[in-house]
Amino acid sequence: MAYRWKNTLTRADVTPEAMWLNRRQIIAGAAGLGAIAAAGAAQADEGLEPNSYEDITSYNNFYEFGTGKSDPAENAGAMVTDPWSIRVDGLVDNPGDYSLAQLLDGLTAEERIYRFRCVEAWSMVVPWNGVELADILTKVGIKPEAKYVAFESLADPETMIGVRRQVIPFPYVEGLRLDEAMHPLTIMATGLYDRPMPNQNGAPIRLVVPWKYGFKSIKSIIRITLTEEQPPATWNMLQSREYGFYSNVNPEVSHPRWSQATERRIGGGLFNARQDTLMFNGYEQEVASLYEGMDLRRNF
Amino acid sequence: MMAFVDTANRQLRRVPAWTIYIAGAAWAGWLFWLGLTGGLGAEPINALERAYGEVGLKLLVVTLAVTPLRRFLGLNLIKFRRALGLTAFFFVMAHFLVWAVLDVHSLSRVWADIVKRPYVTIGMAAFLMLIPLTLTSNDQSLRRMGGAAWRKLHKLTYPVSLLVIVHYIWLTKGFPYEPLAYGAVIVVLLATRIRRFLPAKAA
Numbered sequence: 001m002a003y004r005w006k007n008t009l010t011r012a013d014v015t016p017e018a019m020w021l022n023r024r025q026i027i028a029g030a031a032g033l034g035a036i037a038a039a040g041a042a043q044a045d046e047g048l049e050p051n052s053y054e055d056i057t058s059y060n061n062f063y064e065f066g067t068g069k070s071d072p073a074e075n076a077g078a079m080v081t082d083p084w085s086i087r088v089d090g091l092v093d094n095p096g097d098y099s100l101a102q103l104l105d106g107l108t109a110e111e112r113i114y115r116f117r118c119v120e121a122w123s124m125v126v127p128w129n130g131v132e133l134a135d136i137l138t139k140v141g142i143k144p145e146a147k148y149v150a151f152e153s154l155a156d157p158e159t160m161i162g163v164r165r166q167v168i169p170f171p172y173v174e175g176l177r178l179d180e181a182m183h184p185l186t187i188m189a190t191g192l193y194d195r196p197m198p199n200q201n202g203a204p205i206r207l208v209v210p211w212k213y214g215f216k217s218i219k220s221i222i223r224i225t226l227t228e229e230q231p232p233a234t235w236n237m238l239q240s241r242e243y244g245f246y247s248n249v250n251p252e253v254s255h256p257r258w259s260q261a262t263e264r265r266i267g268g269g270l271f272n273a274r275q276d277t278l279m280f281n282g283y284e285q286e287v288a289s290l291y292e293g294m295d296l297r298r299n300f
Numbered sequence: 301m302m303a304f305v306d307t308a309n310r311q312l313r314r315v316p317a318w319t320i321y322i323a324g325a326a327w328a329g330w331l332f333w334l335g336l337t338g339g340l341g342a343e344p345i346n347a348l349e350r351a352y353g354e355v356g357l358k359l360l361v362v363t364l365a366v367t368p369l370r371r372f373l374g375l376n377l378i379k380f381r382r383a384l385g386l387t388a389f390f391f392v393m394a395h396f397l398v399w400a401v402l403d404v405h406s407l408s409r410v411w412a413d414i415v416k417r418p419y420v421t422i423g424m425a426a427f428l429m430l431i432p433l434t435l436t437s438n439d440q441s442l443r444r445m446g447g448a449a450w451r452k453l454h455k456l457t458y459p460v461s462l463l464v465i466v467h468y469i470w471l472t473k474g475f476p477y478e479p480l481a482y483g484a485v486i487v488v489l490l491a492t493r494i495r496r497f498l499p500a501k502a503a
Contacts (some may be wrong), residue, residue, distance in 0.1 A: 051342075059342040067476045070341055120473070122343060168474045250358070257408075257417060257470070270335045270344045274405055 002108035006185030093141025130189035150231030175231035359388035
């Protein structure tokens with residue numbers, strides 16, 4: 001089910017406004033949601049603007065290609081993303097090796113403009129293109145026993161210099177609780193700015209979970225497994241005191257070595273001030289109910 | 301090797317020590333300019349902070365290498381040592397200022413970080429320990445203190461260099477090899493100061 005969530009961030013500054021409004025109406029018309037689209041357009045004054053394509057594609061954490069922020073842009077060109085195959089296994093009705101096209105066939109891609117908050121206390125706003133993860137999971141069929149979704153990234157020493165150096169254990173793995181995975185905000189992104197996903201951003205397909213720290217949004221996915229037990233997650237395995245399984249953006253729970261109360265939006269130059277970090281990265285209304293009754297200090 | 305060292309020593313005799321200050325100031329200014337004009341990437345504050353810190357660390361390593369280089373290779377850089385040490389301090393101060401003024405941006409948060417974040421506490425301690433060394437890096441202080449006391453004070457460089465490495469390792473995510481490589485070099489340079497490893501002094 002596409003369009004279960006409406007963008008509240010604006011892209012008016014990067015696309016001429018008339019064209020952008022126009023496109024909205026076309027999309028809205030197609031989905032028969034004219035009234036809601038009008039409300040969406042009215043909301044588009046939040047004052048948040050997406051980062052430039054240049055910022056989004058030049059400042060990345062993708063340790064498979066090195067630990068420096070510019071390393072992925074420099075080194076990720078070597079990765080081969082076509083053909084791309086994704087193994088779907090575990091507690092699903094239709095396990096198997098899917099090509100990217102097979103996995104996405106019949107699903108509706110849409111644009112989602114999301115805040116992106118890194119655990120290192122910087123942030124961006126990114127106009128992603130992708131499909132809801134829920135649609136993919138529904139398509140492969142979720143067995144009733146499934147409680148979690150595990151993901152695995154490509155780890156190819158031939159094309160990935162960071163994998164050769166073993167800067168952290170590879171392959172990179174991540175996981176979500178099934179209800180988090182099925183949430184309308186959770187998408188599998190295949191592009192940004194209406195262009196194919198650049199390699200340094202996790203081509204050809206990556207997870208985006210906007211209310212969690214960026215490292216949960218695993219890149220260049222080659223395997224999706226539904227499990228009954230909580231799956232391992234790379235940073236959590238490395239330093240469980242610093243990186244919890246949930247890793248929801250939370251200004252009140254500091255990383256042991258730095259505060260999470262504020263963040264700096266990338267792209268503001270040398271005199272760019274910090275801004276306050278929002279609970280669940282600004283998606284509290286949408287996702288807080290997933291964690292009702294949980295102690296978020298303990299389950300960080 | 302000896303021929304090379306002799307040539308180097310002869311050439312270096314012609315280079316005045318103040319060129320180090322000029323080069324240091326120019327380099328710091330250039331990095332700042334790059335930060336202003338987009339040359340340091342999408343997040344120039346962090347990049348500039350790191351760049352100043354790293355130049356400071358490199359100069360600290362070079363300063364620590366002066367004595368072993370002379371003792372083991374006969375390469376004489378002594379006349380540059382003060383300029384190298386002072387320039388190292390200036391970069392560490394620039395590193396601190398970018399952090400406090402541009403990065404953390406508020407006095408209360410600066411203080412909170414110093415108190416609460418161990419790697420900041422350690423970096424701050426190293427910075428403070430460098431201040432008396434900087435203030436006494438002049439002929440007058442050397443004369444007033446006397447050589448023995450002055451040398452004793454300036455051995456603070458050793459713990460400072462170890463604190464700097466702990467600071468660097470502690471602030472990184474994962475296990476990148478750069479801080480560990482710097483750490484290894486510093487440990488080797490400090491080990492050359494342990495008396496029993498030294499070659500017998502020539503009469």
